[in-house]
Amino acid sequence: DAGVIQSPRHEVTEMGQEVTLRCKPISGHDYLFWYRQTMMRGLELLIYFNNNVPIDDSGMPEDRFSAKMPNASFSTLKIQPSEPRDSAVYFCASSFQFRSRKADTQYFGPGTRLTVL
Amino acid sequence: GENVEQHPSTLSVQEGDSAVIKCTYSDSASNYFPWYKQELGKRPQLIIDIRSNVGEKKDQRIAVTLNKTAKHFSLHITETQPEDSAVYFCAASSAGGTSYGKLTFGQGTILTVHP
Numbered sequence: 001d002a003g004v005i006q007s008p009r010h011e012v013t014e015m016g017q018e019v020t021l022r023c024k025p026i027s028g029h030d031y032l033f034w035y036r037q038t039m040m041r042g043l044e045l046l047i048y049f050n051n052n053v054p055i056d057d058s059g060m061p062e063d064r065f066s067a068k069m070p071n072a073s074f075s076t077l078k079i080q081p082s083e084p085r086d087s088a089v090y091f092c093a094s095s096f097q098f099r100s101r102k103a104d105t106q107y108f109g110p111g112t113r114l115t116v117l
Numbered sequence: 118g119e120n121v122e123q124h125p126s127t128l129s130v131q132e133g134d135s136a137v138i139k140c141t142y143s144d145s146a147s148n149y150f151p152w153y154k155q156e157l158g159k160r161p162q163l164i165i166d167i168r169s170n171v172g173e174k175k176d177q178r179i180a181v182t183l184n185k186t187a188k189h190f191s192l193h194i195t196e197t198q199p200e201d202s203a204v205y206f207c208a209a210s211s212a213g214g215t216s217y218g219k220l221t222f223g224q225g226t227i228l229t230v231h232p
Contacts, residue, residue: 031218043161043206043222056219091160097218105151106220108160 004109006092012115018080021112024073025094033106034067034077035091043091049075082116089113119144121209123223131231136197138226140207141189147209150183150190151220155204164205165192197230204228 005024013019025032033048047057052069060067064083069075079086093106120143130136142150151166167174167181167190174181178197183190194201204227208220 033220042224045219045221048219050218095218104149105163105166108153108162110160 004092004094004107006090006109006112008112009110010113010115012117013082014117015083016081017116018078019082019086019114019116021077021090021092021114023075023077023092023109025075025092026096026107027073029094029096029107030072031095031097031106032069032075033093033095034075035093035108036088037091037111038088046077079114082114084116087114087116119147119209119211119219119221121207121221121223123207123226125226126224127227127229129229129231130197132197132199134197136192136194136201136228136230138192138205138207138228139189140191140209140223141187142209142221143188144209144211145185145188146211149210150181151208151210152181152192153206153208153222155206155225157203161206194228197228199230199232202228202230 007022030051034046035043036046037043046059047067048055049069065079067077089111091111092109095104095106097104123140148169152164153161154164155161165176165179165181167183178195180193204225206225207223210220
């Protein structure tokens with residue numbers, strides 16, 4: 001398995017532009033998580049999905065952020081419009097917890113380093 | 118919601134010494150506690166985890182202990198090596214309710230092992 005795949009790996013954009021980050025979870029995993037990592041705030045959970053349904057989006061900072069999971073193998077995180085304070089590394093992670101009712105290992109993707117000028 | 122506190126924020130040791138990182142959590146319903154290692158510029162990777170029905174778990178030079186009563190858990194690395202230098206994160210996850218499957222991470226510990 002190729003693991004969690006994220007694209008692009010690096011994104012540089014100007015303030016006000018729309019940014020779309022993409023994630024392909026590990027095949028068969030039923031949970032998908034989006035995190036943001038900065039020096040100041042550490043690793044923050046933004047939103048997570050179970051079987052393509054958003055479960056908790058309380059970590060999404062504001063309405064400029066949105067996430068979708070149209071199918072089991074693809075998710076996007078969109079920022080519109082982007083601002084310099086959105087600069088961070090965005091990680092996607094997935095896990096398999098089907099019917100076990102036990103939290104389990106989350107496997108992280110390589111991350112997308114976003115710079116908003 | 119869950120709150121995880123991690124200490125120390127930085128830790129410097131000599132090669133061969135032991136390193137201990139401690140975390141406390143607030144939600145007594147939390148029952149899964151993983152530890153992740155993140156090298157510079159790379160993704161967090163799981164190094165060891167423990168569930169609430171176990172008090173201690175070991176994997177070679179790494180061990181984790183859990184005290185459910187006090188709501189704290191610790192990572193122990195023995196015989197440290199320079200390649201252990203990284204940022205280490207603890208996390209806690211609840212099993213039920215709206216938090217099911219969600220990990221709350223500590224702020225991280227920067228471990229430096231000097232040759």
